[in-house]
Amino acid sequence: MKNILMLLVVGGMGCSLLAQENKSQEYVKKVLENTEVELLYSYYNQDGTHASVTGGEGTEQLTDMTPTIVVSIPVGENNVLTLDAGLSAYTSASSSNINPFDGRNPASPWIESSGASRSDVLSYVHPSFSHSSKDRNNILSVNAALSNEFDYNSIGFGGGYTRLMNDKNTELGVSGQVYLDKYNPQYPIELRSGFTGSFGSSITGNGTYTPQFVPFAQLKRNSYSGSLTLSQIFTKKFQASLSMDFVFQEGLLSTPHQRVYFADKGDFFIEDFQLADDAERLPFNRYKLPIGARISYAFNEAVTFRGYMRYYYDTWGINSTTASVEIPIKISDKFTVYPMYRYYVQTASKYFFPKDVALSTDLYYTSDYDLSAFNAHQYGFGISYKDIFTTAKIWKIGLKSIDFRFNHYERSTDLKANIFGLGFKFIVE
Amino acid sequence: MKKIMLCVLGLLSFTSCVAVREYEKVSLNDEEMKLSSKDLERFETNFQIYREGSAGGNGGKTGGGCGCN
Numbered sequence: 109m110k111n112i113l114m115l116l117v118v119g120g121m122g123c124s125l126l127a128q129e130n131k132s133q134e135y136v137k138k139v140l141e142n143t144e145v146e147l148l149y150s151y152y153n154q155d156g157t158h159a160s161v162t163g164g165e166g167t168e169q170l171t172d173m174t175p176t177i178v179v180s181i182p183v184g185e186n187n188v189l190t191l192d193a194g195l196s197a198y199t200s201a202s203s204s205n206i207n208p209f210d211g212r213n214p215a216s217p218w219i220e221s222s223g224a225s226r227s228d229v230l231s232y233v234h235p236s237f238s239h240s241s242k243d244r245n246n247i248l249s250v251n252a253a254l255s256n257e258f259d260y261n262s263i264g265f266g267g268g269y270t271r272l273m274n275d276k277n278t279e280l281g282v283s284g285q286v287y288l289d290k291y292n293p294q295y296p297i298e299l300r301s302g303f304t305g306s307f308g309s310s311i312t313g314n315g316t317y318t319p320q321f322v323p324f325a326q327l328k329r330n331s332y333s334g335s336l337t338l339s340q341i342f343t344k345k346f347q348a349s350l351s352m353d354f355v356f357q358e359g360l361l362s363t364p365h366q367r368v369y370f371a372d373k374g375d376f377f378i379e380d381f382q383l384a385d386d387a388e389r390l391p392f393n394r395y396k397l398p399i400g401a402r403i404s405y406a407f408n409e410a411v412t413f414r415g416y417m418r419y420y421y422d423t424w425g426i427n428s429t430t431a432s433v434e435i436p437i438k439i440s441d442k443f444t445v446y447p448m449y450r451y452y453v454q455t456a457s458k459y460f461f462p463k464d465v466a467l468s469t470d471l472y473y474t475s476d477y478d479l480s481a482f483n484a485h486q487y488g489f490g491i492s493y494k495d496i497f498t499t500a501k502i503w504k505i506g507l508k509s510i511d512f513r514f515n516h517y518e519r520s521t522d523l524k525a526n527i528f529g530l531g532f533k534f535i536v537e
Numbered sequence: 538m539k540k541i542m543l544c545v546l547g548l549l550s551f552t553s554c555v556a557v558r559e560y561e562k563v564s565l566n567d568e569e570m571k572l573s574s575k576d577l578e579r580f581e582t583n584f585q586i587y588r589e590g591s592a593g594g595n596g597g598k599t600g601g602g603c604g605c606n
Contacts, residue, residue, distance in 0.1 A: 416595065
């Protein structure tokens, strides 16, 4: 977190200097008039019965809180530097069961353990810089991404180019992104060396517990993506966009702490907890092709329709369709409410098996229900307050907007979740 | 795939004949008309990337950068 704060301070000082150098030039309307600061926060909780850490059966209780700050700083007339930094702090009952034998609670996939893997914090910083041409028809951008959590770290970078044409009625964008990630695997406790020596006398079952597990040799995961976006204004009240991504991932795409139980192997337990036959094994590459379309239509000054559709295909056998609508309704000059609904459906990955169905002779297998066949409904509402004149001021900081969103999510595989989001946007004059 | 190509061609065919002037874009410039996710939507997109097998096609992450898909 210290590094993130340092980046914000140094970035801000550098931008102030650059801004002063440009004061003598002739006046051009800036891409961004003032520094903007956004403070965002979300709270997420979920519960379900198909935890992947415990092989597709067990509690999925999880809570996650994410304080985030986004600072956008104008640099001269044509450039904007953005620093996006935040935390994601979670506690997870299923992750706690990487080691369910804490000696305090009975070992069970339905009971949270008090071990170290019960909680973790992901911290990240995403700096980005964009440059617009004087006629504002060409925009170049570059970005970087750094994130870290106990068992995972990532470095990313990317860039993009956007061209506006036809009196800014048409927009064509291309971009690319690379993530270079690395796992610090936390295998289920029973798959670690020395386990049977310590717990051997507590194991129940027919025969001797001999899991098939071999630690992963490859711990890196690289992701490469290219995107193409086309937006078009059709009328004074209607516009649409189409975006297509092409994604290639290679390396360790399995999650090392997710257990799998085989149909052709004996079952072994300590208390009520079944010991893993292996960790999930997934192919070392994956191609993804998502194609999304958005439309927005203004019925009148008060009511707008926002729609989104996506089709997704990947080489693991998942095909999915997403459709969502949001209808913002202005109830006064400053307040807008918006009900929203999202529907999602996917086919199962060809490597997905429910608990005790995969065979030890299979090459790839997982019991992660996120890769199973399901459909999901998400519905909620949002309220936003906007004051373009920023009349509420403290010193040189004016409040521009406040946003709140709430959504409830229900998956056909027993998972339920709620998510709240709260955001404040300030202008620094 | 044919449907997608038709959509792209449909969009491209409009690029040469439609020209809404800047002063006519009052409705289009409204914050609610933006053809992108809202700032707060990032958190929903993030949990969906974890809880669903697919990602991308929405201007958000397409994979990588976290232990999700």
